[in-house]
Amino acid sequence: MARKRTGLSPRHKKILAFLESFLSERGYPPSIREIGDHTQISSTSVVNYYLNQLEEMNYIERESNVSRGINLLKTSLSNTLVSIPLVGNIVAGEPMPVPASDFSYYDPDSGIDVARSLLPAGDRMEDLYALRVHGESMIDAMVNDGDIVVMKKTNQARNGEMVAIWLNDRDETTLKYFYLENGHVRLQPANPTMKPILIDDPSIVEIQGKVVLVIRQLDQ
Amino acid sequence: MARKRTGLSPRHKKILAFLESFLSERGYPPSIREIGDHTQISSTSVVNYYLNQLEEMNYIERESNVSRGINLLKTSLSNTLVSIPLVGNIVAGEPMPVPASDFSYYDPDSGIDVARSLLPAGDRMEDLYALRVHGESMIDAMVNDGDIVVMKKTNQARNGEMVAIWLNDRDETTLKYFYLENGHVRLQPANPTMKPILIDDPSIVEIQGKVVLVIRQLDQ
DNA sequence: CTTGACACTGAACATTTGTTCTGTTATTAT
DNA sequence: ATAATAACAGAACAAATGTTCAGTGTCAAG
Numbered sequence: 001m002a003r004k005r006t007g008l009s010p011r012h013k014k015i016l017a018f019l020e021s022f023l024s025e026r027g028y029p030p031s032i033r034e035i036g037d038h039t040q041i042s043s044t045s046v047v048n049y050y051l052n053q054l055e056e057m058n059y060i061e062r063e064s065n066v067s068r069g070i071n072l073l074k075t076s077l078s079n080t081l082v083s084i085p086l087v088g089n090i091v092a093g094e095p096m097p098v099p100a101s102d103f104s105y106y107d108p109d110s111g112i113d114v115a116r117s118l119l120p121a122g123d124r125m126e127d128l129y130a131l132r133v134h135g136e137s138m139i140d141a142m143v144n145d146g147d148i149v150v151m152k153k154t155n156q157a158r159n160g161e162m163v164a165i166w167l168n169d170r171d172e173t174t175l176k177y178f179y180l181e182n183g184h185v186r187l188q189p190a191n192p193t194m195k196p197i198l199i200d201d202p203s204i205v206e207i208q209g210k211v212v213l214v215i216r217q218l219d220q
Numbered sequence: 221m222a223r224k225r226t227g228l229s230p231r232h233k234k235i236l237a238f239l240e241s242f243l244s245e246r247g248y249p250p251s252i253r254e255i256g257d258h259t260q261i262s263s264t265s266v267v268n269y270y271l272n273q274l275e276e277m278n279y280i281e282r283e284s285n286v287s288r289g290i291n292l293l294k295t296s297l298s299n300t301l302v303s304i305p306l307v308g309n310i311v312a313g314e315p316m317p318v319p320a321s322d323f324s325y326y327d328p329d330s331g332i333d334v335a336r337s338l339l340p341a342g343d344r345m346e347d348l349y350a351l352r353v354h355g356e357s358m359i360d361a362m363v364n365d366g367d368i369v370v371m372k373k374t375n376q377a378r379n380g381e382m383v384a385i386w387l388n389d390r391d392e393t394t395l396k397y398f399y400l401e402n403g404h405v406r407l408q409p410a411n412p413t414m415k416p417i418l419i420d421d422p423s424i425v426e427i428q429g430k431v432v433l434v435i436r437q438l439d440q
Numbered sequence: 441c442t443t444g445a446c447a448c449t450g451a452a453c454a455t456t457t458g459t460t461c462t463g464t465t466a467t468t469a470t
Numbered sequence: 471a472t473a474a475t476a477a478c479a480g481a482a483c484a485a486a487t488g489t490t491c492a493g494t495g496t497c498a499a500g
Contacts (some may be wrong), residue, residue, distance in 0.1 A: 011447095027281070027291030029248045031487060043449050048489075061247070067287040067456060067487050071247030115333030120439060136412055142364045142436075144410060162438050189363060192356055216362075216434035218382050219340060231477095251457060264480050268459075270477095287457050287486060442500085449494070457489070466477070 008057075014039045016048055016059060019072050020102035029070040037069075082125055083111040084150055090131040090164065090173060112148060112212060127153040128212065136188075141175035149175070149215045162190065162211040168204040175211060178194040228277075234259045236279060239292050249290040302339065302348075303331040304370055310351040310358075310384065310393060332368060338433060339370075347373040348432065359434055360408040361395035367436045369395070371429035382410065382431040388424040395431060 008016070018038050022030045030038075036047045054060045063069035064195040112130050119128070133147045134208070141162075143149065149164075157163045165174055165187065176197070177204035185205055187197040199205060228236070238258050241248045250258075256267045271290070274280045283289035332350055339348070353367045361368065361382075367383075377383045377398040385394055385407065396407035396417070405425055407417040417426060 026283070026289075027285075027293075028283075028288050031287075032489095033487075041448090043451095044488080045450085045490080046448055051446080063246070065455065065488065067251075068248050069246075069488085075248075113335035114255065114335045114336060117333045118435065118437060133392070136405075139411055139413065142359065142362050191359055193359065200280045209440050213438065214434075214436035215338065217338060218431050218433065252459095253457070261478085263481095264458080265460080265480080266478055285458065286483065289458085444499090445497090447494100447496075449492105451491095453490080454488090458483105458485080459482090460483080462479105464477100464479075466475105468473105468475080469487105470471105470473085 005029070011041070011050060012054060012057075012059075013037065015047075015054065016072075017072065019060070021108060029068040029072070031068055038171055082114050082116050084121065084125075084128050084130045085111050085113055086130045086132065086148070088131055089134040090149065091134045105217065108218070112150075114213065114215075120152075120212060129153065129209075138175055140189040140191050141196050143214060144216060147214055149211055150215070151211035152212050154210050155207055157207050157210060164208040164211065166206040166208055169204065173208070178207070228279075230271060231259065231261070232274060232277075232279075235267075235274065238290075239280070239290065243292060249288040249292070251288055302336050303333050304348050304350045305331050306350045306352065306368070308351060309354040310369065311354045332370075332435070334433065334435075335369065340432060349373065349429075358395055360409040360411050360414050363395055363434060364436060367434055369431055370433035370435070372432050374430050375427055377427050377430055384428040384431065386426040386428055388426065393428070398427070 009185075015035060018035060019029065022034070022038075032044045032047045034050070035051075036042065036044060039047075041047050041050075051060065051062060055062050058073060060073055061071040063071075119125075128150060130148055130150045133143050133145060133149060134143050151164060159179045159181075161178055162175060163178045165176060165178070166172070167174060174187070176189060179186040179188060180202065183200075183202070185199040185202050187199065189196065189204075232420070238255060238282060239249065242254070242258075252264045252267045252271070253272075253391065254261065255305060256264060259267075261267050261270075271280065271282060275282050276383060278293060281291040281390055283291075348370060350368050350370045353363050353369060357363050358364075371384060379399045381398055382395060383398045385398070387394060394407070395410060399406040399408060400422065403420075403422070405419040405422050407419065407425075
């Protein structure tokens with residue numbers, strides 16, 4: 001046996017390196033012949049041979065009968081950025097903005113870029129939006145003026161999730177950990193030194209969304 | 221003239237949206253016929269017609285006579301991702317770890333990915349490292365258990381910057397806003413309801429680094 | 441030595457795919 | 471209304487490209 005069981009042969013590495021550089025430069029994958037030209041492999045069938053091995057080893061995915069149908073897995077999956085629309089401010093004294101179900105596709109003038117690895121896996125990105133915290137009224141949620149909260153659109157929450165809530169009786173938006181306990185709602189501040197809010201009637205809490213990520217930039 | 225000078229027509233947007241989703245799902249660009257199928261354009265020449273316009277408007281680049289030779293430009297700009305080494309925990313009761321000056325390569329698995337747009341512009345990425353906050357002793361800095369703080373390596377601070385400090389007399393690491401005022405150091409908690417620490421002798425504060433970013437992931 | 445796996449060659453072939461061309465329909469300006 | 475330009479249809483064509491296959495060479499194990 002000439003092929004090592006452990007790791008990649010020099011040709012495998014050369015092909016992967018070329019795939020990555022070509023892709024980042026041109027934005028589309030190379031053809032089999034282009035791969036061969038740049039890795040000193042003279043026959044298309046040999047390139048095909050190595051590509052099949054790389055697919056078997058899960059470095060790439062291929063679509064048969066599709067030209068340049070190569071999907072580089074290792075780098076492309078981990079290096080994904082998501083642009084989340086920053087749709088407004090969240091203030092204690094007023095209802096927070098929630099984007100419509102179909103917010104227009106191409107207006108990410110004011111979007112914040114977040115690595116997908118920071119977000120919960122398997123979430124639909126279309127349901128995510130970001131708000132900038134305005135004022136110091138959410139310090140009991142350990143959220144400061146200027147922080148950015150990334151929200152996931154939802155009307156219901158499971159116990160233990162941090163949610164944005166509109167409290168009808170106080171005319172107030174707040175960020176709290178949500179617990180529904182035998183008919184009563186307990187809203188727990190993130191700051192462990194502060195006491196929870198207990199609400200007997202669950203109907204006066206309107207869940208606006210679920211907090212997915214908090215980002216605080218210390219600029220200057 | 222039928223074509224609007226301002227902005228993109230619905231078909232332009234539809235094509236761009238399809239390009240982006242196809243590319244992120246499959247890892248390679250769609251063919252002209254695939255674009256047509258998914259945008260209700262029946263003729264390849266019409267798709268070609270729109271692609272040429274999008275290239276003229278600098279939304280894409282095309283390589284002639286190359287199948288799937290489309291490079292989506294707008295998204296590649298936001299493609300700057302930085303991996304910051306997560307070197308340990310920060311606990312109030314013990315000194316925090318500071319990576320050595322020499323470029324010791326870290327395990328890329330234990331790094332966190334951050335969009336460069338979230339970081340201060342022009343910073344040397346080599347000076348950045350991340351710590352996970354352990355325990356609830358930093359809630360006066362609005363930082364919670366489990367939060368990730370991205371630090372910049374430095375031994376000195378300017379007024380108003382949030383820094384990690386080792387207090388000799390208390391044997392304690394703390395995160396505070398730093399102010400040097402005529403020979404005295406004032407350490408201001410991020411939480412505006414809490415009082416500052418005043419220190420007459422600046423020599424007992426050891427600045428470990430400057431806080432650049434705080435990230436809180438609300439998993440589950 | 442023989443065998444079998446792996447690595448590789450070269451070419452033919454079928455399909456995919458971009459390009460081009462002629463013509464038609466819609467929209468706008470004069 | 472008329473002309474001009476943009477938007478679209480359909481088909482034919484040529485090039486790019488993936489696939490397949492019959493061989494050749496190499497190397498290590500039996």
